[in-house]
Amino acid sequence: MRDDLGRRGQRPVGAITRGTTNPNRLRRVDRWIAGPLAARWRSVADPLVVDLGYGASPVTAVELLARLRTVRPDVEVVGLEIDPARVADALPLAGPGLTFALGGFEVPLPRGRRPVVVRAFNVLRQYDESEVATAWATVRGRLAEGGVLVDGTCDEVGRRSTWVAVDRERGPVSLTLSMRLRGLDRPSDVAERLPKVLIHRNVPGERVHGFLSALDDAWAREAPMAGFGARQRFLATVHRVAEAGWPVLDGPARWRLGEVGVAWDAVAPGG
Incomplete structure (x- = not known):
């Protein structure tokens, strides 16, 4: 078929x-x-x-x-x-x-x-x-x-x-990651559930790998926020990657849910 x-x-x-x-x-x-x-x-x-x-x-x-x-x-x-x-x-x-x-x-x-x-x-x-x-x-x-x-x-x-x-x-316009924050080790744990168009692209040199790595780095740097709960830590994480120039979408109301969107051009296959 x-x-x-x-x-x-x-x-x-x-x-x-x-x-x-x-x-x-x-x-x-x-x-x-x-x-x-x-x-x-x-x-x-x-x-x-x-x-x-x-x-x-x-x-x-x-x-x-x-x-x-x-x-x-x-x-x-x-x-x-x-x-x-x-x-x-x-x-x-x-x-x-x-x-x-x-x-x-x-x-x-x-x-x-x-x-x-x-x-x-x-x-x-x-x-x-x-x-x-x-x-x-x-x-x-x-x-x-x-x-x-x-x-x-x-x-x-x-x-x-x-x-x-x-x-x-326009074709693809965004990628959204959504994860349960309680017990989360690092944001890139969601990589095993990337859509087919990206799942084999999570390797150095690809944009989606760069985005996940930026989230992981920001998550580690915001470890002191863990004392205020996983939601506050993730919120600070996304703020940090946004300040670094990543075109994240939707805003804090969504980020508190363990959800973050990013413009497609920032993660599209092709390095």
């Missing part, structure tokens, strides 16, 4: 994932979609969001709808899977604002509708890095004007999570 990547046909575009999922696994990215990203979809005429590749259980699509409805009650979520059995298993949970359908990167939707957000989590990690650009381009071609693909990866319980925001018009 990977030979079909980027071409529309009768079969869904993509390959079946392992399907691993757990309740609350995607809470970190959900609260970002409902937070900083909400300006993208809060006022659109058709607030349609796609959970692409939700896995063996539709729980993440159910949770996504509940979280986004705190921002806009009429938001709709469509869960897409390329495994017909997974779609059949999810159908009993369908209801007002929540549907499930067969589909992949081609994002098939009825009546020519286009999503303003597509969340694809733990999907591309099972592909080759060389396939990422084509997958991104395929999804971008299906987004509504101003739409965003959120391509990310997290651990099994959602304590470490990262994602790239891919704009319909």
